[in-house]
Amino acid sequence: MWQKSRPYILILPSLLIIGTLFFGGLILGVLQSLGFMDVEGNSHFTINAYKQLILSKDFTNSLVLTLKVALVSSVLSGVLAIVLIRLLFMLGENRKTAIFRKIFQMPMLVPHITAAYLIMLLFMKSGWLSSITYFVGITKSMDAFPIVVNDPNSLGIILTYIWKETPFIMLMIFPIMSRIQDSWLEIAQVFGARRQEFFVEVIFPLIIPTWLSSMLIVFAFTFSDFEVPYLLGETYPKFISVYSYNMYYNGQLSDRPMALAANFILAIITAMIGGLAYKLAKKGYTKEVRW
Amino acid sequence: MKKQGKGTYYIIIGILLLAFLLPFIPLVINSFAYNFRWPRFIPSNVTLRAFKYVFYENSNTYEAILNTLIIAISVVVIDVIIAVPAAFSLVRYEFKGKFIIKAVLFAPIIIPSFTAIMGMYVVFIRLSLTESIYGVILAHILPTLPYMLKALMVSYGTLDIALEQQAMVLGSGPISRFIYISLPHILPGIVTGASLTFLISISQYFLTFLVGGGKVITISIVMFPFISGGDNAIGSVYGLLFSSLAIINLILIDLLLKKYYKKRYFKII
Amino acid sequence: MAKLELKNICKKYESEYTEPFLLTDIKLTIEEGEFLSILGPSGCGKTTILRIITGIIKPDSGSLFVENVDITQKPIEKRNFALVAQQPLIFPNMNVIDNVAFGLKMKGISKGERLDLAAAMLSKLGLKGLEKRFSSQLSGGEEQRVAIARALVVKPKVLLMDEPFNALHEELRINMRELLHNIHKENRVTTIFVTHFKEEANFLSDKIVSMSKGKIDEIKKL
Numbered sequence: 001m002w003q004k005s006r007p008y009i010l011i012l013p014s015l016l017i018i019g020t021l022f023f024g025g026l027i028l029g030v031l032q033s034l035g036f037m038d039v040e041g042n043s044h045f046t047i048n049a050y051k052q053l054i055l056s057k058d059f060t061n062s063l064v065l066t067l068k069v070a071l072v073s074s075v076l077s078g079v080l081a082i083v084l085i086r087l088l089f090m091l092g093e094n095r096k097t098a099i100f101r102k103i104f105q106m107p108m109l110v111p112h113i114t115a116a117y118l119i120m121l122l123f124m125k126s127g128w129l130s131s132i133t134y135f136v137g138i139t140k141s142m143d144a145f146p147i148v149v150n151d152p153n154s155l156g157i158i159l160t161y162i163w164k165e166t167p168f169i170m171l172m173i174f175p176i177m178s179r180i181q182d183s184w185l186e187i188a189q190v191f192g193a194r195r196q197e198f199f200v201e202v203i204f205p206l207i208i209p210t211w212l213s214s215m216l217i218v219f220a221f222t223f224s225d226f227e228v229p230y231l232l233g234e235t236y237p238k239f240i241s242v243y244s245y246n247m248y249y250n251g252q253l254s255d256r257p258m259a260l261a262a263n264f265i266l267a268i269i270t271a272m273i274g275g276l277a278y279k280l281a282k283k284g285y286t287k288e289v290r291w
Numbered sequence: 292m293k294k295q296g297k298g299t300y301y302i303i304i305g306i307l308l309l310a311f312l313l314p315f316i317p318l319v320i321n322s323f324a325y326n327f328r329w330p331r332f333i334p335s336n337v338t339l340r341a342f343k344y345v346f347y348e349n350s351n352t353y354e355a356i357l358n359t360l361i362i363a364i365s366v367v368v369i370d371v372i373i374a375v376p377a378a379f380s381l382v383r384y385e386f387k388g389k390f391i392i393k394a395v396l397f398a399p400i401i402i403p404s405f406t407a408i409m410g411m412y413v414v415f416i417r418l419s420l421t422e423s424i425y426g427v428i429l430a431h432i433l434p435t436l437p438y439m440l441k442a443l444m445v446s447y448g449t450l451d452i453a454l455e456q457q458a459m460v461l462g463s464g465p466i467s468r469f470i471y472i473s474l475p476h477i478l479p480g481i482v483t484g485a486s487l488t489f490l491i492s493i494s495q496y497f498l499t500f501l502v503g504g505g506k507v508i509t510i511s512i513v514m515f516p517f518i519s520g521g522d523n524a525i526g527s528v529y530g531l532l533f534s535s536l537a538i539i540n541l542i543l544i545d546l547l548l549k550k551y552y553k554k555r556y557f558k559i560i
Numbered sequence: 561m562a563k564l565e566l567k568n569i570c571k572k573y574e575s576e577y578t579e580p581f582l583l584t585d586i587k588l589t590i591e592e593g594e595f596l597s598i599l600g601p602s603g604c605g606k607t608t609i610l611r612i613i614t615g616i617i618k619p620d621s622g623s624l625f626v627e628n629v630d631i632t633q634k635p636i637e638k639r640n641f642a643l644v645a646q647q648p649l650i651f652p653n654m655n656v657i658d659n660v661a662f663g664l665k666m667k668g669i670s671k672g673e674r675l676d677l678a679a680a681m682l683s684k685l686g687l688k689g690l691e692k693r694f695s696s697q698l699s700g701g702e703e704q705r706v707a708i709a710r711a712l713v714v715k716p717k718v719l720l721m722d723e724p725f726n727a728l729h730e731e732l733r734i735n736m737r738e739l740l741h742n743i744h745k746e747n748r749v750t751t752i753f754v755t756h757f758k759e760e761a762n763f764l765s766d767k768i769v770s771m772s773k774g775k776i777d778e779i780k781k782l
Contacts, residue, residue: 006380006384007380007383007386008380008386010376010377010379010380011376011377011380011392013372013373013376014374014377014396014436014440015377015392015395015396017373017436018395018396018399018433018436019395021407021429021430021433022395022402022404022407022433023395023398023407024407024411024414025407025408025409025410025411025414026402026407027410028410028411028413028414029407029409029410029411030410032410032413037413084304084307087300087303088304090297090300091297091300100304100308103312104307104311106312106315107311109534109538109541110530110534110537111494111495111496111511112496113496113511113514113515113518114514114530114533115314117518117530118314118318119314120518121317121321121523122314122317126328127317128317128320128332131332132332135332163311163314183645184649184651186614187649188651188662189615189616189635189636190614190615190616190636190637190641190643191643191662191663191666191714192637192638192640192666192667192714193637194637201662201665202651202653205653206653217400221401224403224406226403226405226497227497230497231518231519241403241405244409245405248409248412263405263409263410264406266403266406267402267403270402270403271398271401271402273401274398277401
């Protein structure tokens, strides 16, 4: 009996913590959004919160904005990651490119709020780049510098995400590439393939599943992130996470179920994206086994 | 590869390298500036005023650094203790419900922890965990544990079961097997997981703010007012502080791993 | 005119697996259509010579001539050789026929034409029906035959083979040997074959170059 339950016992502490804290929290959140355990301690089942949410222009605008920004950020990060990886491949493996690779990983040293702050320092109208363009003569005044942060297109937010997440995607792809040993490149070259052709014919097909799956992870992350839009976002429309936070902590107590309902929707969406990313990552793994 | 062809690649990568390093420039410059405003792009005077404020005048700074470290290290310790057996179990055993359990354990990687914490908020209040460092530590376990698990699972995955079996034959019980066979082998996994956990924990703002309510002061908390429209110089110094912590973390890990692999170099299998 | 000439090739060779040695003053000539074996024990430098011919390794000194043209500085992908290595190195992300057609694709030959040529070559090597398979679905002997098909179909100036049958069991080796012999009789592709098995070299070659410790000991015409 001891033998049989051994695996479960070893897992228990971790499972307990994540189970109660994480899923417990999610479930409690759902329950509260459905009317249970409300402010006065009463419970009655109602989908009022969800109804109000779906009818709310604020919510739908938030959802659309957040989805748009997440999509653009993840796609651009993914594209930039591939461009950089191909460039690094074309330059070959040497001490210089090893340093380059480390430099491209540097944004990972900085937490998201700080990254948002740095983008702000660079791109705001009174920011560093604006000073330079004025000095060089491209802009004639502070106002002439384009709006990049706190703008309706969330440009500042997108730039922050691209800066932070491109290294992440690259990090996910590197181990796959390192498994392709030199002998494969050599034989391809004997048969007439130049480096760029080897990249297109062999490397790229190999990394596509991991590439897609990490872009999905970036999408899920940027979709649910709080800190960057909190710092750089406009007051309206808010990002979903900020919307929910605002509703919970700055709204009426009776608004809380709505905030938790928004959280639930957020959790469901990210969970589905996660499932997709997992499926893709698995496919990528079976493909690479033979190298 | 023709020399000329490589040249264009170097130019393009040079531009991109610059673009990636660009955000660090105002970070460094602002830290040393006073009254550094548009349209100046090089500060007119270099001063350590902001540094003085952060490290001498603001008493919160040291409390923030201390708390940040205490929280991060506690989370690392807790994560290691509960993740080691779990990772072992996940790698070695097949059991019913494994897939669901794995899904549960790794969910926080994709589903943001604040959704769970906000739902838990009322319970936290009742358990006096809000505005308490214990609550924050508990909350930080959520986004960090899956990464520690992953790192350990990779490490365990390379531990040949034959080695453990050999130890068993030689009369070694589970505990001594762990100490003498498993532990030395999974050390790199522990170090990698700890480094990630540390990084994630010190980078938290929202979670710390939600649970700690502004009473539990970490570096990100104390930094926030300065970066949301306050003194740029001071905000930048805090930013530098952050990056320094992260860099020290990385260098430490690098050294530890190098030392580990040097010692075991003769172990070519 | 010699098809391929190695003149005074020298290379200081360092590897983690063997002691460093010197490839000294290698002089080699092979005529059009000839089957030449380089015979020697492991670590004598025969694989290194092959890698220098393909261009994967650059010699420290000496030169390489193909049809009287100096190709010592030519990049690997422009040399128009073909290689069958010890590992089949069949690209796992492509099926068999795409693998065989790979060299033709790199030459710019159109899809229809190269797939036809590849299919014909596969047929010749007894691999008909396996076109859509992937490397994980092939046996060792089949994989190595695919590698040979891939090498032959590009009509290389020189076919280079680095102990290609080592990973196969005895019976299969003998079959493959005979297959190669027949193909060579028919195609007369200039071939350089590296091996440490004497019978193999004797069976297949027109000329045997014996080596040890980085030097050529003897060149024997059969």
